[in-house]
Amino acid sequence: MAIEIRPFEDALWPRVSRFLHEHWQENHPLCQQDLFYWQYRGFGPLAGTEACRLLVDGERILGFLGAIPGLYRLHGRDVPGMALALWVVVEELRNTGLGLLLMREVEKQATVTVCLGVNPKVARYYTATGYKQLEALHRYVCPLETKGYLPLLNDAVEAGEIEAWAGRGGRGAIASIQPENIDPQDLANLWRAAQDRWQVTLERTAEFWAWRYQDAVGFRYWQFGDARQGAIIARLDSIREADRPELQDKRVLRIIEIVPASDRGDAAAADLLAGVLRWAREQGAVAADFQCSSTRLEAVLQAAGLRRKAPHDAATQLPELFNPLRRTAAPINLMVKVRGLAQVDFDAVYCVKSDGDMDRPVRWPDRT
Numbered sequence: 001m002a003i004e005i006r007p008f009e010d011a012l013w014p015r016v017s018r019f020l021h022e023h024w025q026e027n028h029p030l031c032q033q034d035l036f037y038w039q040y041r042g043f044g045p046l047a048g049t050e051a052c053r054l055l056v057d058g059e060r061i062l063g064f065l066g067a068i069p070g071l072y073r074l075h076g077r078d079v080p081g082m083a084l085a086l087w088v089v090v091e092e093l094r095n096t097g098l099g100l101l102l103m104r105e106v107e108k109q110a111t112v113t114v115c116l117g118v119n120p121k122v123a124r125y126y127t128a129t130g131y132k133q134l135e136a137l138h139r140y141v142c143p144l145e146t147k148g149y150l151p152l153l154n155d156a157v158e159a160g161e162i163e164a165w166a167g168r169g170g171r172g173a174i175a176s177i178q179p180e181n182i183d184p185q186d187l188a189n190l191w192r193a194a195q196d197r198w199q200v201t202l203e204r205t206a207e208f209w210a211w212r213y214q215d216a217v218g219f220r221y222w223q224f225g226d227a228r229q230g231a232i233i234a235r236l237d238s239i240r241e242a243d244r245p246e247l248q249d250k251r252v253l254r255i256i257e258i259v260p261a262s263d264r265g266d267a268a269a270a271d272l273l274a275g276v277l278r279w280a281r282e283q284g285a286v287a288a289d290f291q292c293s294s295t296r297l298e299a300v301l302q303a304a305g306l307r308r309k310a311p312h313d314a315a316t317q318l319p320e321l322f323n324p325l326r327r328t329a330a331p332i333n334l335m336v337k338v339r340g341l342a343q344v345d346f347d348a349v350y351c352v353k354s355d356g357d358m359d360r361p362v363r364w365p366d367r368t
Contacts, residue, residue, distance in 0.1 A: 003062065003098065005105050008040075008052035012061075016054070019061040024088045029218070029364040030066075030357075038217040039085070039357055043207045044071030046080050046109060053105045055089065055098055063089035065102040068356065071203040072112040073195055074338065078203050081112035084335075085357035087122075100125065107337070112200065115335040116356035126335045132344040136331035137291040137353065140298070140306040141318050142166070144277060148250045148286025152239075154327060155314045162315060168305055176282055177275030179222030182233075184209035187259070190227040194262040197296070199348035200338065202355055204259075212354060213256075218361040221256065224276045230269045232276050233257035236283060241325040252322050253280035255290035256354050258297055270303035277304060287318060293334055293351040321362060332358050 008016065017031045030036050040049040046069035055063030065087050072081035084106065089099045103125075107113050116137075118126060127133055143149035143166040146159055188206040195201065202208065213221040213233055225231040234255045239247045253276070260269035277288055290301060298308065309316040320329035332353055336344050353359045 003055060003057050005102060006054055006056060007050040008054060009050060012054065015059075015061055016064060019064060020086075020088065023090055024086070027364065029361045030086060032364050035217045035360065035364070038211075038215065039360060040066055040068055041211060042069035042083075043205065043211045044069055044080065044203070046070075046082075047207075047211075051082060051106070051109060053102050055093075055102055062093055063099060063102055065099075065106055066357070067106045067109075069109075070208070070355075071205065073198065073201050073203045074112060075199055076196060079111035080109060081114070081202070082106055082110040083356045084113065084115040100129065103129070111339045113337045114351060114355060116351070116353060116358045117330075117332050118335055120330065120333075123333070123335075126337075129337075131335040131337045132346075134293055134334040134336075134346045136333055137293055137351075138295055138298075139289060139291045139309040139316075139331070140301045141287060141289045141309055141316050142277070142304075142306040143287055143315075144253070144281045145250075145286040148247065151244055151247055152287060152318055152322075152325075153314065154317045154319075157315045165305070165307075165315065174271055174274045174278065176279035177224050177272065178279060179224055179234075180226075182209060182214040182221060182223045183226070184214055186227045187223065187231055187233075190231055190259050190261065193227075194259055197262075198294075198350040199345065200336065201350040218364075219359070224279075225272045228261065230261040230264060230272050231257070231259050232272060234276060234280075236280070236285060237322045239286075239322045239325055244325075247325075249284060251280075251283060251285040252318075253277070253285045253288035254359070255288060256352055256359060258290065258292075258300065260297075260300065266299045266303065269297075269300045273300060273304040289318060291332060291353050293349045294347045296347060324363065 020028055021031050051067040051069045053065045066085040068083040070081045072079050143162045146162045184206040187209040191204040219235050221233055221235045237252045237254050239250045319327045
């Protein structure tokens with residue numbers, strides 16, 4: 001063998017697609033060229049699919065590590081970073097150390113490296129090489145319609161409990177807030193005013209908002225609010241479960257980003273969120289959720305009627321995925337490695353599930 005590690009390049013696409021199909025999952029969504037090139041383009045000074053690394057022996061591909069380039073905010077300064085997404089090595093070479101070589105080659109490009117949704121079976125490889133682990137993003141949920149919410153839960157919960165909870169949400173008579181198309185510069189201005197509340201986060205420039213949400217492949221994202229009042233990015237998921245016809249045409253609001261206006265406080269952000277929830281209810285959504293590495297937005301979420309998912313709280317046990325509905329999908333964990341930083345305070349880290357590849361279609365084509 002003459003094994004080497006090399007960057008991805010366009011000429012390798014047919015072989016990479018075939019490799020993922022054969023060694024990861026048949027017809028995996030990332031075997032679709034437009035989704036692959038969008039996901040791994042990223043943004044910032046290192047933007048481009050060549051950040052991905054391949055393990056090759058001549059013309060044969062033996063491994064692949066997807067890397068999403070980004071610009072990160074680290075204690076008030078901008079640094080290059082990578083989000084790892086999709087790590088595959090052929091079976092006969094697993095546990096040989098070659099996969100870790102792939103990881104190190106990607107890490108050389110970055111000061112900050114993150115990975116979301118790590119398989120628990122390989123988590124030890126990350127922690128052994130200096131990654132700090134958050135076992136699960138904090139997930140906040142709420143019902144928007146009792147009849148549609150109850151069938152989503154894993155265990156039986158009294159309808160009256162859900163009805164009372166749904167009735168407490170929405171902050172009274174606040175009107176629904178209508179969505180707008182993504183405005184990258186407006187969002188970048190808002191983020192710039194609020195970014196220093198976080199010690200580690202993606203630097204959400206206009207390029208970021210355009211790439212990640214305006215030009216997204218597979219999902220349609222909406223912007224609620226603006227640089228004056230704060231903003232929320234969300235999308236609607238259709239629920240698909242073959243043996244539950246009563247859930248057909250029902251939806252879930254997936255809240256992806258919450259950026260309060262720095263000069264208006266939590267109450268204004270909670271009012272904005274309540275208006276978004278009311279709009280979602282009008283669109284047939286039966287539930288809403290939001291996931292984040294930090295609990296610093298919890299007051300906003302609770303004021304609008306969401307509460308944090310907890311093991312002892314059966315009413316909060318929504319599935320992770322809805323299209324198709326998967327009741328056994330593991331919670332989204334988070335690995336963070338910062339060069340020169342021995343400890344990570346996850347409450348000072350703003351990382352949401354779209355920071356990696358946890359918010360892309362899990363089947364193709366998606367019918368949302």
